[in-house]
Amino acid sequence: MSNCPSYPIQKWCHAATGPPSRPVLAGHLQREAVPGGNAPPGPTASAYIHAKVSGNGTKELQQSAVTIPTSPGFSLGTAEYVVTVGVGTPAVSQVMSIDTGSDVSWVQCAPCPARSCYSQKDKLFDPAKSATYAAFSCGSAQCAQLGGEGNGCLNSQCQYFVTYGDGSATTGTYGSDTLSLTSSDVVKSFQFGCSHRAAGFVDQVDGLMGLGGDAESLVSHTATTYGKAFSYCLPRPSTSAGFLTLGAAGGAAGFAHTPMARSRNAPTFYGVFLQAITVAGTRLDVPASVFSAGSIVDSGTVITRLPPTAYRALRAAFRKEMKAYPSAAPAANLLDTCFNFNGFSTITVPKIALTFSRGAVMDLDISGILYGGCLAFLPTGTDGDTGILGNVQQRTFEVLYDINSGSVGFRPGAC
Known part of the structure; x- marks a missing residue:
């Protein structure tokens, strides 16, 4: 005091x-x-x-809610806020920044050629070691859903490309896998980009969680389970006790x-x-x-x-x-x-x-x-x-x- x-x-x-x-x-x-x-x-x-x-440039039914911690990302070289989730089967821990200004979620994935991926906190996620990973085909509805962030086809697999306002960018394969928010709250067929090339990123975060309002975002993917309301609290830098809630009570x-x-x-x-x-x-x-x-x-x-x-x-x-x-x-x-x-x-x-x-x-x-x-x-x-x-x-x-x-x-x- x-x-x-x-x-x-x-x-x-x-x-x-x-x-x-x-x-x-x-x-x-x-x-x-x-x-x-x-x-x-x-x-x-x-x-x-x-x-x-x-x-320039179906009716939703809220059935449940899940809350996970948020924390400042300063220790990872970013002033954004991060969550820790599990991706794949077995679940691999990944630290992802949360972003209400974008939709496509992604993590860096193996294999990633030398100098194509930036240094991050955890090991690269390897989709080949996950029993539940599947890349979307080029003709799939999920691939078409990418719109301008689609990047054609490679080996019959859908490719994505997201570029940001400062020129940084990520590209790779668009697919799905199991997302573990908590040990008991699991999102099946979570859609995300497996980034095999990223440029312009200077932090050590493993990826990004898109919470925007378009079809590709986690909020849209989980709307039938959690409804279309979510909230978060971003704590002061001196503390780490924040939260992200999917299925937040609107009233x-x-x-x-x-x-x-x-x-x-x-x-x-x-x-x-x-x-x-x-x-x-x-x-x-x-x-x-x-x-x-x-x-x-x-x-x-x-x-x-x-x-x-x-x-x-x-x-x-x-x-x-x-x-x-x-x-x-x-x-x-x-x-x-x-x-x-x-x-x-x-x-x-x-x-x-x-x-x-x-x-x-x-x-x-x-x-x-x-x-x-x-x-x-x-x-x-x-x-x-x-x-x-x-x-x-x-x-x-x-x-x-x-x-x-x-x-x-x-x-x-x-x-």
Whole structure:
């Protein structure tokens, strides 16, 4: 417990903790995912999403639920969040990042020619050693379902190719196997890519779990078992007690709900409409029309992107409230509002709240405001670009995706 000075109700007192070093921070910021494990820094990510959303570029029965732990991926070189699951028979442990901004799940697989796969935490999954693995044929419905992420045929087996906003990519064979979420919760015929070539990945995660809204995602695959509602809580970096729940209760208490926006051109994405931003109890003078392009909620993107007009107003208000602390050099040439907290045992950070349509409010946790000693927001390219609600700002909230009812919910203090 720290000895905090008295402070206004709209501010928090927070014991200073050691932020990530600048080289590590730079790596994390470069490894953002849109629509999968990665996204380009700065405005390119949101421009990519905006192009998809704008078109440039059976009844479900919820029967049960399953919850598995989530944890920060810093020890594996990523600022995304990960789950540990079993793939194959017998089950082989695989650590996968969770991504609501993409659909195709994949793990690296043997055989993988030298330099074709990146170094990862666990041994490569070997489909030849699994009694339940099967590659999809080129004429299968599952192969056709890949659409633009299909990559033709090799040895009569369906091939996939997924490329991400920063140029990283994965390609290989598309097939199915048993997915063990827990010892008693098993998904048969889990569809995923067996990656035999990957480029541009700098972490040690074994693969990626696609939780997007299109047909290839785990959410769609399991809808008849768990229904089309899921939630997660992404914990602070100092803890590891988060969770991912498939079959989340859409009507659960304690959530602030906002309508979910979907696009026929880009069914992967779950959209929301930001209406206002408040800093230290004062609403920023930013017209709601600035946010008219909407934002996607993306667990695979680290830092939230705002329209430039909103970002500049937020930055100015935040700097004013943080004038007691000396400024520091920008982090990774991206985050431009950074502070030097050396010599301070506690820091007082202004509260930031995001208000969405129908009045849903996210009062951000302290870990969702500062990242490595910097204001954890970035601007999009233009005010007309689609924004992103990144995973840093989602920390400690249970974020509920209730697809059937068309809403996104936020419950504070869930982990």
